[in-house]
Amino acid sequence: MTYMKNNDRLRVLNHPVLGAVKAESIYLNFNGRQIAAMEGDTIASALMANDIKNFRQVNPQAQNRGIYCNIGHCFECRVQIENDVTVRACLTKVYDGMQVSSIIQNK
Amino acid sequence: MYDLVIIGAGPSGLEAAIQASKQGVKTFIIDEFYRAGGRLLGQLHQEPNGEWVNGLAIAENLINEAKAFNVQFKLEASVIHLEKSDNGWIIYTNKGVYKTKALLLATGAAERTIALPGNTLPGVISIGAAQVLGNVNRVLPGKRGIIIGVNPLTMAIARELQLCGGNLEGIYLPPKNIINKQDSQPLEIMQRMMGLGNLAPSMLMRIGSKFVPPKLAIQFYPKNGMKVWGIPIYMRKVVTRIIGKTQVEAVEVQHVDIEGNAIGNPEFVPVDFVCLSGGLRPLIELAELAGCDVLHKEALSGAVPLHSESMETKQSGLFLSGNITGVESAKVARAQGKVAGQAIVNYLQPTIDPNKELLNRLAVGVKKARQEALIQFKPNIEQVRSTVYHQYKHG
Known part of the structure; x- marks a missing residue:
């Protein structure tokens, strides 16, 4: 098929009906790790494209959480960006140099 | 104003x-x-x-x-x-x-969700999320996954994920419990799918013509599924739980009778994503x-x-x-x-x-x-x- 495996990434580069997408040309920082992203990505899609499914930790004993609905309904994908602002990763577009971190709940 | x-x-x-x-x-x-x-x-x-x-x-x-x-x-x-x-x-x-x-x-x-253990693990997403992820965000939800829940949306988005190059191991029913109710019963689902006129014609053709009674079609439905667009649809298997430490690693699958009751022992299928299709x-x-x-x-x-x-x-x-x-x-x-x-x-x-x-x-x-x-x-x-x-x- 048209899915091109690229260093463990899950980007759908080409599509038989929808065509090709632009190359990943920008970077965001997620918990200190540099993540390649495409212009137009959301935080959620950029992380998922890099096979990062864990977005936040509910508490040290319990499960982590990632995207669930991907359209803003469920609020499961929330992350922190600059100045500790909490946003829904699925509704927030990335920009080059964006700083994103997991919300870690300790209690 | x-x-x-x-x-x-x-x-x-x-x-x-x-x-x-x-x-x-x-x-x-x-x-x-x-x-x-x-x-x-x-x-x-x-x-x-x-x-x-x-x-x-x-x-x-x-x-x-x-x-x-x-x-x-x-x-x-x-x-x-x-x-x-x-x-x-x-x-x-x-x-x-x-x-x-x-x-x-x-x-x-x-979207409605599906109730089963493990459904909050990262890697579990709604079927609509998978649609946006694949066709809008242009990202696959993972390397190998399944869909739980059989309804019109399932069939449409399974095909879309396949066009994105996604690897779908199969489509299963939800487990029987007080929340999933009839959505977990093979006979009920077969009746619904066969009752929906021109829906997914290729699925109906493979299962049998609409002149075959749904009860007969589900009784003789092959345990190992029937393929639509190359994706196996397991109308007689339910996913009883989603397993993983920090994210999805596998699902536990159970063969069931036409009412959704377990037959035999469960099997385990390794996957890294699960799409829930609850309508x-x-x-x-x-x-x-x-x-x-x-x-x-x-x-x-x-x-x-x-x-x-x-x-x-x-x-x-x-x-x-x-x-x-x-x-x-x-x-x-x-x-x-x-x-x-x-x-x-x-x-x-x-x-x-x-x-x-x-x-x-x-x-x-x-x-x-x-x-x-x-x-x-x-x-x-x-x-x-x-x-x-x-x-x-x-x-």
């Missing part, structure tokens, strides 16, 4: 915006997503004549048409409250407060906030606000259109949007002879769209809708 504020920039909201604004109505459209188009974004299917219907392109055309009539868009804005004012409605969002004479709620639908429900919270009465109708996929065939509500200046009135295809939502847009024009311009004939013609267009829609979500939609309209008039 706007003449019309529309909440929801999906197929219905966009059509309503075009219908109203081209007759001089000053229209403002709000959506929470960063792109207009709603559920058109990501829709992709092949018509029986082989032609591809691309929701992204349809959305772009509608947006351009609306913009040509000076419709203003406010994206990335979440509506948090509504209030009735002396001469219309006040809409509170996280990006500002807006006043309008007429308000159209075109909020669409939300859709109308997204009605804002209508409730506005004071609309609500009716529960199975054929409309849940509770819907009371409304007329012209998309009016009992609240002055408040209109509805699209999936908030019952889950149906985008084609129907678009046709409803035109009706709502015209009804709003007639409401705002009472001194001009309300164009009743045009409104009636547009209402006929809704029925036509319903007949032509490739995906029928439930049987008896037409009849049940007329009971809603009757209750609006006489109830």
Whole structure:
């Protein structure tokens, strides 16, 4: 098929009906790790494209959480960006140099 | 002060915006997503004549048409409250407060989830999330996955994921429990799928003609599934739990009888993503906030606000259109949007002879769209809708 495996990434580069997408040309920082992203990505899609499914930790004993609905309904994908602002990763577009971190709940 | 504020920039909201604004109505459209188009974004299917219907392109055309009539868009804005004012409605969002004479709620639908252990693990996403991820974000949800839940949306999005190059190991039923109820019973699902007219014709052809009784079809359904587009559909297997330490690693699968009761021992299937397909429900919270009465109708996929065939509500200046009135295809939502847009024009311009004939013609267009829609979500939609309209008039 048209899915091109690229260093463990899950980007759908080409599509038989929808065509090709632009190359990943920008970077965001997620918990200190540099993540390649495409212009137009959301935080959620950029992380998922890099096979990062864990977005936040509910508490040290319990499960982590990632995207669930991907359209803003469920609020499961929330992350922190600059100045500790909490946003829904699925509704927030990335920009080059964006700083994103997991919300870690300790209690 | 706007003449019309529309909440929801999906197929219905966009059509309503075009219908109203081209007759001089000053229209403002709000959506929470960063792109207009709603559920058109990501829709992709092949018509029986082989032609591809691309929701992204349809959305772009509608947006351009609306913009040509000076419709203003406010994206990335979440509506948090509504209030009735002396001469219309006040809409509170996280990006500002807006006043309008007429308000159209075109909020669409939300997904129902499926209850099973492990369903909050990262890697478990809704089937709609997978659609947006693949076709809009252009990312696969993982390397190898499954879908739980068999319904019209499952079949459409399974095909879309496959076109993205996704690796789907199979489609399974949910486990039997007090929440999943009939959604976990093979016989019930077979009856539903075979009762849905022209839905997924290739699936019906493979399972047998519609002249085969569903009970027979499910009794003799092969344990190892039947393939549609190369994806095995396990109508006699349920996923009993999703397993993983920090994210999805595998699912536990159980062979079941036609009522959904376990037969034999479970097996384990390694996967890194799971899509839950529990169907859709109308997204009605804002209508409730506005004071609309609500009716529960199975054929409309849940509770819907009371409304007329012209998309009016009992609240002055408040209109509805699209999936908030019952889950149906985008084609129907678009046709409803035109009706709502015209009804709003007639409401705002009472001194001009309300164009009743045009409104009636547009209402006929809704029925036509319903007949032509490739995906029928439930049987008896037409009849049940007329009971809603009757209750609006006489109830």
